[in-house]
Amino acid sequence: KMYHLVIIVICVLYLFFANTIALLFYNGSKVEKVNFDSLKSNSKAYVSVESSEHLGGMFEEEYFHGWAFCETKVDNTNKQINIIFKNNKTNKCYRVKSNAQFRPDVYGVFRKTTGIYNGMNGINCKFSTIGMEKGSYKVYIQVIENDTNYSVYDTGNELII
Numbered sequence: 689k690m691y692h693l694v695i696i697v698i699c700v701l702y703l704f705f706a707n708t709i710a711l712l713f714y715n716g717s718k719v720e721k722v723n724f725d726s727l728k729s730n731s732k733a734y735v736s737v738e739s740s741e742h743l744g745g746m747f748e749e750e751y752f753h754g755w756a757f758c759e760t761k762v763d764n765t766n767k768q769i770n771i772i773f774k775n776n777k778t779n780k781c782y783r784v785k786s787n788a789q790f791r792p793d794v795y796g797v798f799r800k801t802t803g804i805y806n807g808m809n810g811i812n813c814k815f816s817t818i819g820m821e822k823g824s825y826k827v828y829i830q831v832i833e834n835d836t837n838y839s840v841y842d843t844g845n846e847l848i849i
Contacts, residue, residue: 707818714747717784717815724774724781727830731758733839734802735829740845747816750847752784755794755810756829759803760837764788769811772828772840773847775821782820783830786813805833817849824848 702709735756743749756769767788774781789810798804811829827845832838 710747711816711819714816716747716749717786717813719782719784719815719817719819722772722781722783724772724779727772727828727840729839731760731831731833731837731839733758733829733831733841734798734804735831735841735843737827737829737843737845740827740847743814748818748849749814749816751814753810753812754829755791756831756841757794757798757804757809758831758833758837758839760805760833761803762805762834762836764805764808764833764837767808767834768830768832769809770830770832771811771813771815772830773820773825774828776824776826776846778821778823780821780823782825784813784815786811817847820849822849 737754739753741751743751769786769788771784788808789812790807791810792807794809795807825847827843827847829841
């Protein structure tokens with residue numbers, strides 16, 4: 689009887705933590721909770737979300753592709769372009785961290801008219817939504833060029849999970 693009780697307890701625990709366990713084996717970008725009010729802006733952001741697609745599957749994956757930058761004259765070697773999701777009703781907020789990708793096309797278009805620093809302006813990430821609360825989310829792009837220039841930009845897009 690003790691053996692059966694242990695098996696039942698393990699199965700019940702698995703049901704409660706199945707999403708967390710599954711995410712341990714996920715190799716895409718990680719989603720983390722964040723306080724939206726702690727996200728600061730001090731620069732103008734230039735942003736384009738070129739594609740956003742629901743891939744589905746076991747991990748309920750989403751895919752984002754585009755570019756973003758703030759004007760800066762300071763080195764941006766550790767630049768980050770993150771996607772922020774803010775729930776429209778509960779104000780819960782999640783961030784998908786991403787390192788900037790090389791986009792020479794964006795640099796070529798903006799280098800003469802703006803203070804774009806280099807070609808590291810692309811975002812190309814896939815992430816799982818199974819750790820996020822169900823609901824409707826406003827989509828923001830957070831650009832962190834360096835310690836001097838950063839911004840949070842409202843894309844006008846919405847994600848429904």
